[in-house]
Amino acid sequence: MSRIDIPTPDQIPEGSKQILDTMTRQLHLTPNLFKIMALSPNALNGWAGLQGALAKTLDAKTRDGIALAVSQVNGCHYCLSAHTFVASTMAKIPAEEIRLNRLGSSANPKTAAAVAFATKLMETRGKVSEADLEAVRAAGFSNANIVEIVALSAQFMLTNFINNAFDTDIDFPVVEAEVA
DSSP states (O other): SSSSSSOOOSSSSSHHHHHHHHHHHHHHHHHHHHHTTTTSSHHHHHHHHHHHHHSSOOOOOHHHHHHHHHHHHTOOOHHHHHHHHHHHTTSOOHHHHHHHHHHTTOHHHHHHHHHHHHHHHHTTTOOOOOHHHHHHHHHTHHHHHHHHHHHHHHHHHHHHHHHHHHTTOOOOOOOOOOOO
């Protein structure tokens, strides 16, 4: 049970309505996470700006892999469920690849390096080693790409923390935090 009341459409502040309406049109639903973030137009607008800019980085499957890895490390059931749904239905990522991404890996060596780096980033609170940086560089990522991986990880961590703090009711097919 959510530890915050999920706002109804008439409870959404005016400053959040345009972004929330845009996200609803894109997804054909309004996830509870976005309804909660909409309580603060500043938080929603800040997140949406970051998300919009970072949607142009790397490739979709790598971004989805990072989302899954970060959400796994942070134990966010809501985000694991949402990102698994998006990865499987929209990006058409196979179940085995989703499982690997959650474990900080991938069948694709370049994606594996990005996902492993994102995992290490979360586990060390950003205090990665020189070897961690060299591994992601050796996979073909530039320093600009590494900055993007860090920014994507932070974006996903933000939604993980909101959902973990409020125990947001999951409105996607539920995925457990543990992975075999």
